[in-house]
Amino acid sequence: MAPLTELHLTINGEARTFLTPINFSLLDVLRAEGYVEVKNGCLNGDCGSCCVELNGRPVNGCLVMAPHCEGGEVVTAAGLGRPGALHPLQQAMLDHAAAQCGFCIPGLLVAAKHLLDHAPNPSRDEIRAALAGNLCRCTGYVKILDAVEDAAARMRREKTGKGKGRR
C-alpha cells in the first residue's frame, strides 16, 4: 500500500479532510469517500464521466493526482442541485428526457455548468464544443444539447427577472 497523505478539499462547499494514498487520483479519492456521482468510465481521460470542477476548471478526475489537489475546491454534479432544489440544467435534462442510462450525465452536467457560468448565451456549436469531452452512447446528444440550450435560456430569464426586481 502506498504511503498516506492528508488531503484537504472543499467539496460542494463543504470542507473535508481525508487520509489518502499518495498514488490515488482525484477520482479514486472522491469515489472512496462516497462521492459516487463521479463515474469511472475509462480511466484514460477519454470519456469525461469523471468530470468535476477543480478550482473553477473542469477536469477529468482520473487524470489528476489527488495530492496535487491539496487545498482545492471541487464541484461535482451532486453539488449543482438536489431533489427539490434542482439546478436549471438538471431540470432541463428531465424536461427533455436527456438522460437515458444516465451514467454520463454527472460529468456532462459539470461540463455544461462550467460553460453556462462563463457563456450565458452559447450557440449550439459552442455547446457542442464544450461537451465534446463527454462521451454518451445512448442519446445521440440531441436531447442533451436541447437541454443545455433550454437551461441557458431559463437562467438568462431568471437573471433578467431578478434584475428587474420581479419574483
Added chain:
Amino acid sequence: MTPKTSRPAGTQPETGQTTVVNTSPWKVDGIGLVTGAPLFVDDLQLRGTLHVKLLGSPHAHARIRSIDVSEALRVKGVQLILTHENTPRVPHTTAGQGYPEPSPYDAFMFDTKVRFVGDRVAAVVAETATAAREARKRIRVDYEVLPAILSVRDAKRPGAPVIHDEPDATGIHDARRNVAAHFDFEHGSVAMGFEMADLIVETEIENGYAQHCPIEPHVCLTYLDPEGRVVVRTSTQVPFHCRRILAQCLQIPVSRIRVIKPRVGGGFGTKQEILLEDVCALATLRTGRPVKWELTRAEEFYASRTRHPMVVNVKIGVKPNGDITALDMRALSNTGAYGTHSLTVLTNAGAKTLPLYHAEHVRFDGDAVYTNLPVAGAYRGYGGTQGAFALETLIDEVCERGGFDPIAFRKRNALDTGHTSPVFAAMGEGKEGVPMVIESCGLRECIDRGAEAIGWAHKRGQGRHRPGPVKRGVGMACLMQGSGIPLIDMAAARIKMNEDGSFNLFAGATDIGTGSDTVLAQIAAEVLTVPTHMVNVLSSDTDVTPFDTGAYASSTTYISGGAVKKAAEALRAEIFDYCAEMWNVPPETLHLEAGQVLSAQGQSIAFSDLVLRAFMGFGGMQRQFEGHASHTSPTSPPPFSAHFAEVEVDTETGNVRVLDYVAAVDCGVAIHPLQAEGQVEGAALNGISYALCEQMVFDARGKLRNDSFADYKIFTSLDAPPIRTILVKTHEPTGPFGAKSIAEICINGPIPAIANAIADAVGIRLRRSPFTPERVLEALRAKAGAEAVL
C-alpha cells in the same frame, strides 16, 4: 369473504383517447440520475470487498500445458486464484437467451485451451486491485501455441485448425469445419425466379468488428445474504437468465441465488451475457466475502462482446415493371472464439430484411464460423444491421441499373398492412418462425415524410454537379425489425395498491437506460387513471419481481408492456368486484376516472379512501388490491422506418461528412414520444459513427490494437450531425395501447443510407464499412482508373 372476480380483466372500454400514454412525463428514475444518486452497481461500497483481476491469454489459440499459481498466491492480500484446475467444468453458453438456448454450449468457466487474445486463463481475487494485478504477473503459464484462424474466410478452409475440439461441447453445427451454426431455407425456387427476371443485380458487403461501448463497463458485485445465499448485483440486461445460467455453471440451486439489477449504464446487447457473474459468485461462495469485478475499458473492447462481422452476398431479380422475382441472400458470419448468439444473429440478417420486399422466390443460406478473434454477441440491430447494409445498397444499385426511382421502387414492392411474407414462417429464432400478417404499417408515410424533410426531390442527383472537389449526395434506406420473439419471450408483472392511492409495480422487465420503467409506469397509470408518478416501479430483482426474459429483441414495451397492462387490468377488476359488493351494484356499471371509482348509479370513492377501507376492514371486507399477469405474443409486429442521409464527400481527402440525417419511424403509438425520439437519435448516431469510423483493428497475431476511446473513435457531440426524428403514428392492435418496438431498428439505417448517399454524390459503391477516407479515396481512384481505361 373474498368477492369472486365476476368479469374478466380489461372490460373497461378503450376509448382510444389516452391521458398518460403518448405524453412525455419525467423519467421515473430521472431525478436520481440528474442528481447523481448512488444507483449503479459500483455505487454500493461494501466493507471488506475483494477485487478480481483476470489473467487473459496472450495468444490467439493455445493449449494450456500447466499453470503455476504458487508464487502468485504468496502476494500479500491474495485470497483466491481461480483456474481450470479448481473450478467446475460445465459446458454452457454465456448468451443470456431463453432455455434451451439456440447458442452452442461451447464455453467453460475456465478451460484448458484459450481461443482468442484475452480469453480467460485465471482470475485473481485479492484485498485490493493492486494486489490482484501484482499477483497476476506472477502466475506462470506454459502454453502450447496453436495455429490461429484470424480471418472469417479461412475458417472452413480444409486443414484449418479446429477451434472447438473439446469433446464435451454440444450444439455446434460442425465443429471439425469450425461452423458454429448454419441456417438455410428456400421459398419457391430462386433459380426459377432469376430465369424470370430481366435484370439481375448482385452485391457483396462486409462489415467490420465493432464494440458497443456502454459508458459503464461490465461490473458485478456479489455478497452473501444472512442465509448464505449469494446475492449478485450486476449490470445486466437479463437478470433471470443470469440466475439460471449461474445455477448451471456453479451447480447450485436457483433458490440459492438472488440477482439484483440496479440502474445499468447502457447495454446495447453486450450485457445480454453472463461474463463476470460466475467468477464473482464462486469467489464469494469460496471466501464468504463480497467480491467485485469491473472490466477495464481495454478489456471491455477485447474481452467482452462485439458485433458479428459478416460477409453478406445478396442477389435480386427484377422485371421491367419493377416487380421483384427473386431475392437470394448468403451470409458468412464471424462469431469469434465462441458461438454466443451465432445462429440467431445469422438468421436475423435475413429474417429482419428479406420480408421487407415481396418476392415470389426467396432464399437464405448462411454459416456462422469460429475464428480466434474476440467473441461476437448480441448488438442492437442483431443481424438486421448487416442484412440491411446488403439489401438496401442492393436496392439502390438495382434502381440505378434498371432506371427505377428508388422511392417508387421501394413503395411498389414493400410490405404493407394486410400483407404477409413467407419469410416470417420460415425464419425464426434460429429455427422455423411464426406466420404473421402485418396489422400496422406506416412505411409509405415514413418514406414520404422523410423524403420531404431531407429535400429528396430537389437534392437527389444534383450534388454531384457542384463545382470544386466537395460533392454532395442524398441516400435512403428502408428498415424493419420485430417486437419481441413470438411464442418465446415472456414477461410478467405484479402491481399492488397503497392507502394513498399510489401503486407499486414489480416488473421483471429490465430497464438498462432505455426508459422502460417509465414506459411501464405510464401503461399502468393509463389503465388506473392516475399520473405516472403515482406508480413506483421496481425492476428487476429475482427475489421480488416476477419473471421476464429480459431487455433484448426489442421486446420490453411490447411484451413487458403487455404484461403490465394485463396486471393493471386485473387489479382494476378486483377493485370493481369489491366496489360492486360494497355498493350492491353490477360491476359492469363501474369505471375508473382520475383516481376514483365511479358507478353509473352515482356512487364514487377515491382510491385512497377505498384502500384505507380495504386495509382496515371498515364493514368487514379486508383485502390487498393486487394484480398480476404474464404475457407472451404469437406475433412480433415489425416497426418500420425510412432513413435519409445527406452527405458531403471531399474527393481530395476522401472524407465523408453527414450534413443532415432524417429518421422517420413507425413504432405504432409512442408511449413516451420524447424517449422514443431518444431511442431513434441514439441508435442513429451509433449507426452513423459505425458507418464512418468505428472499427476494431487487429495485429498479425490477433491482438486488438485499438482498445481505448482514444484509438477506437466513437462520435462526440462535436462530430454528431443534426438528427431529425419523425414519429409516424400507427396503431398496432396487438400492442399495449397500440405500441410496437423502437429500440433497435434505427441502428440499421445509417450504413446503407450513407453508402447510397456517397454513391449519389460521387458514383462509387462502398461495400466495406466503415467508410473511412482511405476506402473512399481507394474507390474514387479505382473508378477514375476504370473510366480512364474506357
